[in-house]
Amino acid sequence: MTQAITSADTSRNSLLVVAAGGVISGILTPLLPTLIDMIVGLPGQLRISLIAVPFAALVFILVRRFSANPWWAAGLAAIVTMVAFVCAVNAAIFIEGQTAGAATVMRYLLAGLTGGVVGTAVMALGIGLLPAGPRAAAAWWPMLITGTLIGTLLALDNALGLDQLSFLYPVWQAAVAVRLVMALRS
Numbered sequence: 001m002t003q004a005i006t007s008a009d010t011s012r013n014s015l016l017v018v019a020a021g022g023v024i025s026g027i028l029t030p031l032l033p034t035l036i037d038m039i040v041g042l043p044g045q046l047r048i049s050l051i052a053v054p055f056a057a058l059v060f061i062l063v064r065r066f067s068a069n070p071w072w073a074a075g076l077a078a079i080v081t082m083v084a085f086v087c088a089v090n091a092a093i094f095i096e097g098q099t100a101g102a103a104t105v106m107r108y109l110l111a112g113l114t115g116g117v118v119g120t121a122v123m124a125l126g127i128g129l130l131p132a133g134p135r136a137a138a139a140w141w142p143m144l145i146t147g148t149l150i151g152t153l154l155a156l157d158n159a160l161g162l163d164q165l166s167f168l169y170p171v172w173q174a175a176v177a178v179r180l181v182m183a184l185r186s
Contacts, residue, residue, distance in 0.1 A: 015178050018062065022177035025054035026170030030163070045086055052085035055173050059123075062177060066184040068132040080126030088119030092154065108155035112168070116151020120144050120176060127180070139186040143179035150175050 032051045036042065042050070056078040063074040092115030099107040124140040127133050134140065153168040160167075 015181065018177050018181050019174040021058045021061070022055075022174030023170040025058045025177075026166070026168075026173035028054040029169040029173070030166045034164070048086045048089050049082040052082045055085070055177075056081040058173070058177055059127075059180065062181055063127065063130070063184065066181050067130075069130050073130040073132070077127050077130060081123055084119045084122035084126065087122050088115040088151075091115050091118040092151075105155050105159065108158040109152050112151040112154030113148055114151070115154065116172065117144065117148040119151075120147025123147075123176070123180070124183075127183075134183055134186050136186075139183045143176060143183055146175045146179050147172065 029051060032053070033047075036047055036050050059081045060074045060078040063069055063077040064071065067073075069077070092111040095114040096107050096111040099110055102110075120143055124143055128135065128140060150168070150172045153171055157166050157168050
């Protein structure tokens, strides 16, 4: 009985550490564009992908720690995360542009939902195809739903005029990181 309680506490503590890692990477993410802009001559998509490096590093660590994947698969998961970030940003920008006649809050809610679902889906698909990734779609649904719904925080960031500070990135990255670990453990 004591071992079961200790195991649950250890599991809960590890998820709290994962969430804290997500918050830290989410705080660093909106700060990177200023630093990346100092590097001259980077193409736009590469520039966007470099903004995802803190979260990609966290995903690398999580895949190494919480799955039976080899090191190269963890590196591939980090690259998939950077690709997912580019896809999410481009999808959100596209939807925001397509809804130009709507109220600003509605445009950013739809853009956030779209970016959230696209980013999370690309991550789930890419990481799910790794050698030791969960193959069952049911393992990825909680991560997909969480990432999609938290994407709506883009509207809050826009309403508050946040640029180098964000609610979206720390909350999204913490929640998706926790859901990723839960999927990898299933």
